[in-house]
Amino acid sequence: MSRLQVVSGKGGTGKTTVAAALALALATEGKRTLLVEVEGRQGIAQLFETEALPYEERKIAVASGGGEVFALAIDAERALLDYLQMFYKLGSAGRALKKIGAIDFATTIAPGVRDVLLTGKACEAVRRRDKRGRFVYDYVVMDAPPTGRITRFLNVNDEVAGLAKIGPIHNQAQAVMRVLKSPETAVHLVTLLEEMPVQETADGIAELRGAELRVGKVIVNMVRPHLLDEAAVRAAAGDRRKEVAKALAMAGVPAPTKLVGPLLDQAAEHAQRVELERDQRAVLAKLALPTYELPLVGEGMDLAGLYRLAGELRELGEVFA
Amino acid sequence: MTLDSAAAPLEIDPLLDDPATRIVVCCGSGGVGKTTTAAALGVRAAERGRKVVVLTIDPARRLAQSMGIDSLDNTPRQVKGVGGPGELHAMMLDMKRTFDEIVEAHADPDRARAILENPFYQSLSAGFAGTQEYMAMEKLGQLRARDDWDLIIVDTPPSRSALDFLDAPKRLGSFLDGKFIRLLMAPAKMGGRAGMKFLNVGMSMMTGTLGKLLGGQFLRDVQTFITAMDTMFGGFRTRADATYRLLQAPGTAFLVVAAPERDALREAAYFVERLAAEEMPLAGLVLNRVHGSGAARLSAERARAAAENLEDSRIVDQEAGNAQGRGSAVPEGSSPEASETHEPPLEAPAPDESDASTLPAASAAPESVASVTTVEQLTAGLLRLHAERMQVLAREERTRDRFTALHPEVAVAEVPALPGDVHDLAGLRAIADRLAAGGTTS
Numbered sequence: 001m002s003r004l005q006v007v008s009g010k011g012g013t014g015k016t017t018v019a020a021a022l023a024l025a026l027a028t029e030g031k032r033t034l035l036v037e038v039e040g041r042q043g044i045a046q047l048f049e050t051e052a053l054p055y056e057e058r059k060i061a062v063a064s065g066g067g068e069v070f071a072l073a074i075d076a077e078r079a080l081l082d083y084l085q086m087f088y089k090l091g092s093a094g095r096a097l098k099k100i101g102a103i104d105f106a107t108t109i110a111p112g113v114r115d116v117l118l119t120g121k122a123c124e125a126v127r128r129r130d131k132r133g134r135f136v137y138d139y140v141v142m143d144a145p146p147t148g149r150i151t152r153f154l155n156v157n158d159e160v161a162g163l164a165k166i167g168p169i170h171n172q173a174q175a176v177m178r179v180l181k182s183p184e185t186a187v188h189l190v191t192l193l194e195e196m197p198v199q200e201t202a203d204g205i206a207e208l209r210g211a212e213l214r215v216g217k218v219i220v221n222m223v224r225p226h227l228l229d230e231a232a233v234r235a236a237a238g239d240r241r242k243e244v245a246k247a248l249a250m251a252g253v254p255a256p257t258k259l260v261g262p263l264l265d266q267a268a269e270h271a272q273r274v275e276l277e278r279d280q281r282a283v284l285a286k287l288a289l290p291t292y293e294l295p296l297v298g299e300g301m302d303l304a305g306l307y308r309l310a311g312e313l314r315e316l317g318e319v320f321a
Numbered sequence: 322m323t324l325d326s327a328a329a330p331l332e333i334d335p336l337l338d339d340p341a342t343r344i345v346v347c348c349g350s351g352g353v354g355k356t357t358t359a360a361a362l363g364v365r366a367a368e369r370g371r372k373v374v375v376l377t378i379d380p381a382r383r384l385a386q387s388m389g390i391d392s393l394d395n396t397p398r399q400v401k402g403v404g405g406p407g408e409l410h411a412m413m414l415d416m417k418r419t420f421d422e423i424v425e426a427h428a429d430p431d432r433a434r435a436i437l438e439n440p441f442y443q444s445l446s447a448g449f450a451g452t453q454e455y456m457a458m459e460k461l462g463q464l465r466a467r468d469d470w471d472l473i474i475v476d477t478p479p480s481r482s483a484l485d486f487l488d489a490p491k492r493l494g495s496f497l498d499g500k501f502i503r504l505l506m507a508p509a510k511m512g513g514r515a516g517m518k519f520l521n522v523g524m525s526m527m528t529g530t531l532g533k534l535l536g537g538q539f540l541r542d543v544q545t546f547i548t549a550m551d552t553m554f555g556g557f558r559t560r561a562d563a564t565y566r567l568l569q570a571p572g573t574a575f576l577v578v579a580a581p582e583r584d585a586l587r588e589a590a591y592f593v594e595r596l597a598a599e600e601m602p603l604a605g606l607v608l609n610r611v612h613g614s615g616a617a618r619l620s621a622e623r624a625r626a627a628a629e630n631l632e633d634s635r636i637v638d639q640e641a642g643n644a645q646g647r648g649s650a651v652p653e654g655s656s657p658e659a660s661e662t663h664e665p666p667l668e669a670p671a672p673d674e675s676d677a678s679t680l681p682a683a684s685a686a687p688e689s690v691a692s693v694t695t696v697e698q699l700t701a702g703l704l705r706l707h708a709e710r711m712q713v714l715a716r717e718e719r720t721r722d723r724f725t726a727l728h729p730e731v732a733v734a735e736v737p738a739l740p741g742d743v744h745d746l747a748g749l750r751a752i753a754d755r756l757a758a759g760g761t762t763s
Contacts, residue, residue, distance in 0.1 A: 011351020012580065043584070101501035146351055148379065164539045195742040196381045197352075227709070228702040240696060247700035250634075251627035253619065262615030263703040269740040270706055276741055301583065 002186035002216065003135070004126045004179065006142045008150040008204065009190030010197040014221045016043040017301050017309065018190045018294065019143040024310035027067030031138040034125050035060075037073045038118040038153075039145060044071050049303055055079075057125075063310070070137070072125070076107040079117040113164075116156045116173045123179040147189060147204035154180050154187070155211040186216030191284070193220060193277040198284060205287060218289050222296040226274055233264075233271040292316050328725045331605030331732035331760035333753075337366040340471065342574055344461070344567070345604075348477040348486070349578035350588040354609040356380050357743055357752060358578050358736075359476040360388060360411070364746060365753035366472050367400075367409035374410040374470040378457055378478045385413065387745050395419060397464075402746050410470065416456040420446040423459065427556055428549070436549045441542040453478045454486040455561070462564040487568075487599060502547055574604035577731075579724075581611055581717035586724045593728050605732035607756065608721065612713050612738050621711035628704035631697045734760030 005022060009015035016037075023035040034057060037044050045053045048060045053073040061069040080103060097103050107114050128136045145153045160173040179185060189204055191197040201218060208215050241260050248256035284291055294312055297305035336342055347359045356377050363375035374397045377384075385393045388400045393413030400409040424436050436442050446452060457478055464473050477486045567573065575596055579589035589606060596603045725733065736755045743749055 012353060012582075012585070016584075046584070046587070100504060105501050166538070196384075199381060224709070227706045228699070232699050232702060240699070243696040244700050244703065247631060247696050248627065248704075251630040251700065251704070253623065253627045253704075259616045259619060263707055265615060266706055266710055267703055272740040 002184055002214075003138070004122065004140050004142065004185040005216070006144045006150075006154065006185065006187040007190060007219075008144045008147050008187060009219075009221075010147050010192075010200045013190045013192050013197050014301070015146070015190040016041075016047060016143045017306065018188075018219055018221055019141050020044060020047050021294075021306055021309035021313055022188075023069045023139070023141040024061060024063050024067075024307065025313035026139045026141065027061075027063035027069050028314060029065045029067060031067045032136070033067070033069050033139040033141055034137040035069055035071045035141050035143065036122050036125070037071070037143050038122070039143075040073065040075065042073065043143065044073065047301070047303075047306060072121075074118050074121045076114045076117045077103055079121050080107055080113075083117070083120075113160070113169060115153050116160055116169060116176060119154065119156055119176050119180065120172050123176050126179060126184065144187075147200045150187065150204060151207040151211050151213065154208075154213055181212055181214070183214065186214050188216045188219055190219045190221050192222055193280045195276070195280065198280045202283065202287060205289070215289060218284060218287060218291040220284070220291060220293045223293045224273075224296050228267055228270060230271045230274065233267045328606075328729060328731060328733040331607070331734035333362070333365070333734055333757045333760055334369065336574060336604055337362065337371065337472070338369055341572055343472060343572035344465065344570075344574070345472065345474045346477065346568070346573065346575045347475065347578050347607075348575060348592060350585050353578050353580045353585050355578045356384055356476045357749070358576070358607055358609065358756070359474050360384060361749045361752040361756060362576075363409050363411065363474050364388075364400075364403060364749045365757065366474070367403045367407035368405035368750075370406045371472045372408045372470050373472045373474060374412065374464060375474045375476070376457070376460060376464065377411065377413050377476045378453065380413060380476075384743065385411075387743050387749055389746065397470075400746075414453070414457055414460055416453045417446045419456040419460055420452065424550075432549055436546065439542060439546045439549065441539070441546045442550075445546075454488075457486060458564045458568075459560065462560060462567060465567060487595070487601075569600050569602070571602065573602055575601055576604055576607050578607045578609060580609050581720050583720055586720055590724055590727050593731055603731065605734060605760070606724070608733055608735045608759075610738040611721075611735040611759075612710060612717060614707070614710050614714060616707055617711070617714070619707060619711075621708040621715070624704040624708040624711065628701040628708070631701040631704070634697055732760065 005026070007015050007019035007022060009018070020035060023033045027033045035044055037053070042052050044060070045051060048071070050060055053060075053071055055073065055075045055078045057070045057072045059068055060071045063069060077098075081098070084097075107117065122140055122142050125137055126135075126140045130136050144150055156173050156176055160169060164170040164173070187208055189201045191201040205215050241264070244263075245256045245260050248259060253259060292313075294309055297308060336345070345359075345362060347355050347362070349355050356379075359375055359377060360380075363373050367373045375388075377393060380393060388409075388411050389402055390398055390400065390411055393411055395412060395415035395418045397410035397412040400411050403409045421437060424442075425433050428436060454477075457475065461473065461475055464470065568575075577589045577592050577596075579585040593603060593606070721733075725731075734756055736752065736759050739748075739751065739755075743752060
């Protein structure tokens with residue numbers, strides 16, 4: 001059972017949506033989840049239709065059964081200043097560092113430091129306990145950087161070890177890696193049934209494994225229903241045009257003969273897509289990872305759609321828990 | 322065929338044909354087909370007579386292969402198979418190589434070696450969250466300076482934010498030029514000069530804190546790196562500024578690429594605003610993967626209602642069919658294989674019978690009657706498919722309208738969705754055709 005669920009995926013596959021739906025799905029039966037964002041895009045706020053998230057943990061949704069979802073947009077600069085304050089009581093010196101550009105240097109230019117801070121904050125939330133010693137959050141779900149950068153992002157140790165060989169940043173990196181490489185963490189990859197995202201998923205899995213990071217599930221997003229099989233389309237495109245037109249007329253569709261052509265064109269495209277999707281499913285099957293499919297929300301993603309996806313994920317069951 | 326657009330059409334061919342157009346920058350959020358658009362524009366411009374180089378940042382393997390190049394690298398290579406009088410060259414940015422080359426070009430061999438071997442430099446050149454953007458712009462400047470091509474098409478890095486490539490050069494430039502660097506360099510440069518004592522006190526406090534945080538070795542690496550790079554800093558800043566001005570120049574055209582989805586168009590709108598603020602010349606918006614329908618006059622609701630009518634009657638039919646004993650009792654698995662054995666699916670000369678078993682494959686392999694489909698079922702399926710398509714259309718239209726309402730001044734070219742992926746030059750050409758047509762009709 002992983003308490004830190006990292007969600008990555010190629011751009012455009014809907015990883016933020018899946019991360020949010022997963023946070024909602026995991027927040028059942030009074031459980032509390034934290035959804036964290038690390039790229040400063042305010043995607044979570046957009047999705048939950050709230051104003052921009054500040055750098056603080058804030059309740060953004062209530063799930064069925066009384067669960068709660070909190071959200072946090074992690075800001076590297078603020079995380080660093082907090083950190084300095086916590087360990088060095090820097091106070092105004094922190095501001096001075098900021099003024100001369102040292103904070104900017106540490107959070108944007110010094111390689112890896114930024115990632116250590118971002119993942120560090122998430123890991124801190126995973127480990128945090130309340131006064132009675134219970135975990136504050138049952139799960140932390142991270143809307144992580146895209147597949148192309150996820151391994152480098154999570155594998156902060158490699159980045160930082162060569163540079164900061166001692167000191168708190170080094171120790172922090174070590175502590176973070178212990179959490180990230182433990183069974184407490186699972187990295188899920190979101191994909192579509194299209195060639196490029198599937199290829200990128202396969203590459204991403206190889207990279208993650210190479211870095212000894214645990215890959216959790218493959219989540220196929222925006223799966224469209226298969227309304228017609230190829231054989232049917234072939235039959236329709238053959239000599240059945242007239243019959244189809246007749247059936248259309250019977251069903252009360254006006255000017256049916258003019259519609260047959262365009263409808264069959266659409267069906268042919270659909271069949272081609274079904275074929276491609278079958279190929280991509282076969283590629284995904286070779287990855288030998290648990291794979292789950294989420295339906296396309298036809299009306300576009302809004303809060304209702306989000307809750308629907310959360311319901312789907314919950315039905316997929318204990319798998320994420 | 323596609324959604325009719327209230328926005329002004331974006332005409333691609335005049336843009337590509339104009340000899341005054343020297344740089345086209347494709348930008349937009351991840352996953353919208355930016356790189357594919359850049360490659361397709363390259364093919365089209367070359368076939369219309371221009372000498373083009375496409376600079377891609379991180380192309381999917383298949384896309385590189387579609388240009389007939391197995392592995393793109395830091396050197397432009399000519400793409401074979403491009404027709405017409407022009408030429409197409411393609412390359413992929415290697416950020417480390419590009420950075421190394423700058424160092425080698427601007428420092429004497431000993432100093433260059435010292436820099437290249439420095440651990441801080443190695444991490445900086447291989448990975449910091451801005452090197453790629455900086456080097457992309459650096460490469461663009463180099464390509465432009467060589468003047469070997471009359472059109473450069475640039476793809477932009479898949480950044481955290483689509484705007485990073487505008488900011489990163491400045492950020493790196495101002496860092497390398499900034500106060501902080503000077504503080505770090507102070508001890509090496511000034512030694513024990515008396516007048517600088519005050520600064521050195523401040524300096525050691527700062528480096529002390531950073532040293533604690535990052536570890537002393539790290540800071541020493543940074544200091545060594547900076548000392549070695551000293552003579553090059555001015556150059557970094559100058560080049561970053563020059564590239565920035567190049568982006569503002571009249572020969573440059575930005576194309577914002579998006580898909581008709583909320584997030585992508587929101588980023589596109591943001592980008593349009595940012596480009597205006599930076600006085601960067603925007604040519605228009607390329608809207609990829611737009612769905613259309615030849616049967617758009619049949620609404621989703623009507624199609625669905627008609628499908629329901631047919632399905633109601635189908636139940637009766639099916640019962641009748643089963644009673645006659647021609648129902649299918651075939652295991653699922655056998656049908657796909659059977660249906661793969663005959664190729665041109667749309668030309669299947671299905672004879673008169675309405676039963677699917679009369680299809681060639683089916684008659685060859687009697688088991689494949691799995692897809693016994695009555696004409697009612699079939700038609701209902703077609704209608705449901707259409708209803709789904711119309712729903713997508715409506716959603717895309719709403720999303721796009723929101724954008725055009727915000728930015729009516731932005732010209733738009735819509736690229737109809739292809740059912741499959743792009744694998745070769747023909748695929749890129751097809752995209753380019755759609756792109757060129759997508760802005761001329763409205």
